[in-house]
Amino acid sequence: MQLVKKNVALMDAYVPGYQPGRGERVVKLNTNENPYPPSPAVQKALRDLDPRELRLYPDPVARGLRSAIARAYGVPAENVFCGNGSDEIIGLIFRTFLEPDGIVLFPYPTYSLYRTQAELHDIRYKAVETAPDFRIRTADYLDYPGQVIVLANPNPPAGTLLSLAELGGLAAAWPGLLVVDEAYIDFGGESALPLVARHANLLVLRTFSKSFSLCGARVGYAFGDAALVRALDKTKDSYNLAYLNQLLAAAAVNDYAYMEETARRIMAGRESLREKLAGLGFESPPSYGNFLLVEHGRLGAALIHRELARRRIFVRYFNERRLANKLRISVGTPEDMDELLAALRDILAANGC
Numbered sequence: 001m002q003l004v005k006k007n008v009a010l011m012d013a014y015v016p017g018y019q020p021g022r023g024e025r026v027v028k029l030n031t032n033e034n035p036y037p038p039s040p041a042v043q044k045a046l047r048d049l050d051p052r053e054l055r056l057y058p059d060p061v062a063r064g065l066r067s068a069i070a071r072a073y074g075v076p077a078e079n080v081f082c083g084n085g086s087d088e089i090i091g092l093i094f095r096t097f098l099e100p101d102g103i104v105l106f107p108y109p110t111y112s113l114y115r116t117q118a119e120l121h122d123i124r125y126k127a128v129e130t131a132p133d134f135r136i137r138t139a140d141y142l143d144y145p146g147q148v149i150v151l152a153n154p155n156p157p158a159g160t161l162l163s164l165a166e167l168g169g170l171a172a173a174w175p176g177l178l179v180v181d182e183a184y185i186d187f188g189g190e191s192a193l194p195l196v197a198r199h200a201n202l203l204v205l206r207t208f209s210k211s212f213s214l215c216g217a218r219v220g221y222a223f224g225d226a227a228l229v230r231a232l233d234k235t236k237d238s239y240n241l242a243y244l245n246q247l248l249a250a251a252a253v254n255d256y257a258y259m260e261e262t263a264r265r266i267m268a269g270r271e272s273l274r275e276k277l278a279g280l281g282f283e284s285p286p287s288y289g290n291f292l293l294v295e296h297g298r299l300g301a302a303l304i305h306r307e308l309a310r311r312r313i314f315v316r317y318f319n320e321r322r323l324a325n326k327l328r329i330s331v332g333t334p335e336d337m338d339e340l341l342a343a344l345r346d347i348l349a350a351n352g353c
């Protein structure tokens with residue numbers, strides 16, 4: 001008798017970027033982490049932690065954190081949901097809003113976890129091709145039947161951006177749920193948050209991982225109609241967010257100005273990197289994320305990826321359709337970028353480019 005469910009046995013596991021051991025000296029540009037430390041307020045919250053608090057179960061609905069988020073964004077707390085990373089919220093969306101015979105639509109290419117979660121929940125999906133320049137064409141989604149659309153905005157791996165007019169138009173025309181994953185919105189995009197009050201079918205996802213430098217804490221949040229939030233509260237694990245992580249995320253969002261300042265540095269770094277890479281013969285579409293999707297005119301991505309890894313510089317190589325000759329490079333500190341550029345000059349020269 002087969003012990004593992006059929007859909008789980010058949011699916012591929014989600015493939016995360018390579019995580020080197022802690023303390024290893026590497027230049028890590030493969031998982032879009034923030035190269036700057038979290039706010040000093042997060043350090044202080046850690047220092048002030050009373051370990052006796054850990055005896056108790058955490059607040060099941062993270063009231064302190066939800067109200068800190070509500071305050072920072074100027075929305076009612078009943079419109080805020082918190083999860084163990086936005087990855088958990090993506091899983092909960094499948095559990096909460098998709099019937100077994102429902103269909104979820106998302107772009108190709110995009111964050112590959114959407115597909116993994118569809119397979120895990122045995123839900124049918126349609127991956128809608130992006131335009132040749134990787135832009136999402138919202139009108140295309142209305143051609144398909146479905147219950148839920150999930151769009152990342154900006155959309156990895158290229159970092160293309162949809163306008164509020166496009167998203168508002170889609171929310172109005174689409175009868176089902178529209179999920180906009182704004183993991184990278186702080187790096188130069190315009191948030192769909194103001195649309196939440198007008199569209200009861202819109203859920204906006206955010207994370208503390210990227211712009212708030214808290215990948216390690218695993219805290220995501222979502223904005224939506226109170227009915228959507230109440231439904232998610234039913235399907236989440238009872239204590240889905242650790243006490244410590246609730247505390248650290250609240251400290252981070254209360255220091256909103258710090259996040260904005262680091263995001264500005266990353267955006268400046270992104271533009272400077274794009275220009276310098278262009279000087280070396282790399283093309284990349286304009287990106288609104290903390291990463292660039294690049295392709296060299298003459299040297300293959302697989303070789304560059306391998307040669308960089310040999311020098312302990314890690315970037316992301318997706319060996320798949322439409323991306324086979326491209327690399328996704330996260331924006332690091334100016335020092336990281338100098339090391340990357342020096343290594344690339346080396347590799348290009350050694351290969352006669």
Ligand SMILES: *Cc1c(COP(=O)(O)O)cnc(C)c1O
Binds near residue numbers: 084111152156183206
């Ligand atoms: C990084 C990323 C996430 C994951 O966020 P977590 O809060 O760390 O789980 C979600 N969506 C997209 C598009 C991402 O790139």
